[in-house]
Amino acid sequence: MGSAAVQYIGRVTIGAVRELGRVGWFLLYSLYMIFRQPGSPLQILKQLRFIGTKSLFVIVLTAGFTGMVLGLQGYYTLAKFGSEGMLGTAVALSLIRELGPVLAALMVTGRAGSAITAEIGIMRISEQIDALETMALDPFKYLVTPKFIAAIISLPLLCAIFDVVGIYGGWLVGVKLLGVNPGAYFYEMEKSVVWRDVYSGFVKSVSFGLIIAWIGCYKGYFAGHGAEGVSKATTESVVLTSVIILVWDYFLTSVLL
């Protein structure tokens, strides 16, 4: 009984360490391949269109309503202290430092990260990845590195769009609906937001892009058997990416603050 328990713990531990090693190797090899064989410009453009351009609608929609909610909540909180004029600052700092990078990344995870896993997973179970290997071609060059490059480029741009649309969402509610002075909204914002805030949002969104491509590609590349294997990989990819983004966000915030 005791021996079986020890064996079980040992098996689970070895399995977890092996999985961690494989995830780490996947990231390092992907980064190495970005410099060695980044894929063709056409492949990268295709991925930029898929991860970036096609995420625009959901980003604009989410950003607009996030900004509006911030405007609404911020207004009533600041009004208690007679500081409605600070609404622009509150909305902009919340978006630029935190909500822009995190929410944009979570939206892209749901839309593009899941699709990346499903696409690579289907290629795995239908032996298309094996076919590339038998042709003496590195599957990373075709399937992984273009997605890494596209995600790293797309996320900061989507995050910037998220921030701008969100700020105007807050402006719509705060200024147009609740009567905050428009000059104060933008003037206070301009006065309070510093380069370090923008820089921290940029660093976060670049690293979130890396995480989305890393976990999305990894889960697809090692998808299990059949439709169930791909389905499981896709779910795990979205959950794991979202969790890592939130945990990593905390650590980055504590370093960048």
Added chain:
Amino acid sequence: MIHLRSLYKSFGTQTVLDGLDLDVPAGKITAIIGPSGEGKSVLLKHLIGLLQPDSGQVEVEGESIIGIRRSELNRIREKFGMLFQNVALFDSMTCFENVAFPLREKTKFSKDEIGRMVRSALADVGLRNIDNKYPDELSGGMKKRVGLARAVVMNPKIILFDEPTTGLDPIIKRAIHEMIKETHAKFGFTAVIVSHEIPDIFDVAQNVAMLFRGRILQHGSPEEIIHSEHPAVRQFISGSLDGPIQMA
């Protein structure tokens, strides 16, 4: 040409290859037959390094492919072409792009030369006017033929066929076997075919090896296999339910 020595491979508690030895002669068609689920496709994947054995040796033209660097393995893989059981065409590419893909990626031929080579390879397998069709617009037999064209277009020295005729009607099956024989006669490659097609495969292959319980039970000419006295070989060829081979 290809030598397998004491090959062992297990998945969890299931032993698939159990000390297998096999010599695949150069320039000939070798068929691997055996009951379903005995590891024929697993064996084929070991030949090209898609799977690594737990122990044992795989040599291709005198070079071991076990435990070597990826770049070395890729150099050896350039000698191979492979037709997969499920064809494994790239589903986001047209038929033309599928066949052209290895040429575009591995050679410096011009666009026109690649176009000519692809159309010639497709014509060799009896396919015309399908350049812009996607794999999911083709029948099973047409997909197999596109896969065959992709496998031969680089003129490899060794071609592996994993059940090239499974699921096809008798006429297309016959046509594919004839194509394999014709392309083999034309290019003289070494071929390894995993097949269940008894007795048709005896007309295609010059060597036949029967895999059973993780080992090669018998290896010889088609005549030797057909006239084998081994009970498992006789049972498999006759399709009898009685004998050492039991359904899983």
